[in-house]
Amino acid sequence: MNQLLINGVAVGLSPDTALLPSFKASDLLKPDTIQSDYSPEVSVPGTSHNHQLLGQAA
Amino acid sequence: MPYKSLANVTLLSEGVEIMPRARLILKGYEGGNYQLQLVAGNKRxxxxxxxxxxxxxxxxxxxxxxxxxxxxxxxxxxxxxxxxxxxxxxxxxxxxxxxxxxxxxxxxxxxxxxxxxxxxxxxxxxxxxxxxxxxxxxxxxxxxxxRYNEAFIKACQLRVGLGPDHYDDGAPDSNRSDVVKTIPFDDYTRDIGTVTPISPTIPGIYDPATYAFVADQVMQVQVEARTVVQLVYSSIHLGKAQARVELHVNGKRVVEGAASVEMSDFEDGVTNPFSVSVNADRLLKAGDRLTAVLCLAAWARPQ
Structure with a gap:
């Protein structure tokens, strides 16, 4: 069961949404290949609550 | 609304933070759903x-x-x-x-x-x-x-020249005091048109009526004042004449440069034109007045 918080406010996710991020570890001996964590792309229903939260996207 | 992003996003799994301080990327909106992706971690x-x-x-x-x-x-x-x-x-x-x-x-x-x-x-x-x-x-x-950068120096550069008809008609030709006068730089144009006349970006800091540059703020100025002098005499009993250019700040001399002309340069009571100049690198306060002053003096050769 995932929860996604934007500034502490939960985004309304579909019950079947599963967010399984990929975690990357950086090799400190290779500073030119620093890795970032990322999640797969997910869909979130366009409810009025989500519109309000995501509509603030800059 | 593609590719907008929100900062300060947290992903939790079963109540446990697994991606704190992540960035949420909104990739689009299609079929009543937002397409989202989370990224987090280091940047270089x-x-x-x-x-x-x-x-x-x-x-x-x-x-x-x-x-x-x-x-x-x-x-x-x-x-x-x-x-x-x-x-x-x-x-x-x-x-x-x-x-x-x-x-x-x-x-x-x-x-x-x-x-x-x-x-x-x-x-x-x-x-x-x-x-x-x-x-x-x-x-x-x-x-x-x-130092100031080149663009600033260029924008602030002021080049003024001498307009026509500047002469000092000193009628008495003997026992005359030295001539001291502010060099009348009053012309923004130049006769030899190889260099575009440049005037300061801030109007009013050079007054062509009083021939004075007034600093509008604290500034380091590099000044070169140069003029050409030609002396005319009714008699040629003089031995030597000297022209001196001084830079004055608020009426006080701060630096000077001199050039002189000998008797042998005289012909028919007229000297060859000669150039006299002075250079200075000077800090000015706001309101300081900078002028260039020409001083002319002559000494008679013992008869």
């Missing part, structure tokens, strides 16, 4: 810095006029500890007489810590390091005194 300090050079770091909070008072105030240990930089006297190979050091021989020295913290701040990073390491002792002395 070097990439965040971009192509910025050390000289482009923003130290504008330390901006000040390079005056004696300001140098003295910023040359203390207390100032260095509080601000991370100070004016310092260094042996740069030039002979130094410690009894008569000019304050202008003190150039700024930055601490490595100040530079590193500024680098980090401008890249959006916070730097943490041991407070007893060698970094705190490293200093970066200036390799040359601060």
């Amino acid at each position: 300090f070097v990439e965040a810095l971009g192509d910025k050079k050390l000289s482009e770091l923003d130290f504008s909070r330390f901006t000040h006029a390079r005056t004696l008072d300001n140098i003295a105030q910023r040359a203390t240990t207390a100032w260095a500890e509080a601000n991370g930089w100070f004016y310092e006297l260094l042996d740069r190979g030039k002979p130094l007489d410690l009894q008569s050091v000019s304050p202008y021989d003190l150039w700024p020295t930055l601490s490595a810590r100040l530079v590193l913290e500024q680098l980090a701040t401008e890249a959006g990073f916070v730097v943490e390091y041991p407070y007893n390491g060698p970094l705190l002792k490293m200093l970066m002395p200036a390799v040359e005194p601060a």
Whole structure:
């Protein structure tokens, strides 16, 4: 069961949404290949609550 | 609404934070659903810095006029500890007489810590390091005194010339006092049209009626005043004439340059035209008036 918080406010996710991020570890001996964590792309229903939260996207 | 993003996003799994301080990327909106992706982790300090050079770091909070008072105030240990930089006297190979050091021989020295913290701040990073390491002792002395950049100098450049019909008709030709007069630079145009006349971007700082340059703010000015003089005499009993150009700030002479002409240069009571000039690099306060003054003197050759 995932929860996604934007500034502490939960985004309304579909019950079947599963967010399984990929975690990357950086090799400190290779500073030119620093890795970032990322999640797969997910869909979130366009409810009025989500519109309000995501509509603030800059 | 593609590719907008929101910061300060947290992903939890079963109540446990698994991606804190992540960034949410909104990739689009389709079929009543938002397409989202989360990213988190490190970013490269070097990439965040971009192509910025050390000289482009923003130290504008330390901006000040390079005056004696300001140098003295910023040359203390207390100032260095509080601000991370100070004016310092260094042996740069030039002979130094410690009894008569000019304050202008003190150039700024930055601490490595100040530079590193500024680098980090401008890249959006916070730097943490041991407070007893060698970094705190490293200093970066200036390799040359601060200068205005070329664009600023060009924008502020003023070039004025002499208009026509400037002569001093001194009627009495004997026992005459030296001639002292402000050089009447009153012409923005130039006869020889190879150089475009340049006037200052700030109007009114040069007054062609009083031939005075008035500093609108504290500034370091580089001045060259040059004029051509031709003397006309009713008799040629004189031995030598001298022309001197002085630069005056608020009516007081600060520097002078001289040229003289000999009797042998006279022909039919008229000297060959000769040039006289003076150069100065001078700090002006706001409101200081800079004028160029021409002084003419002559000595009779013993008969």
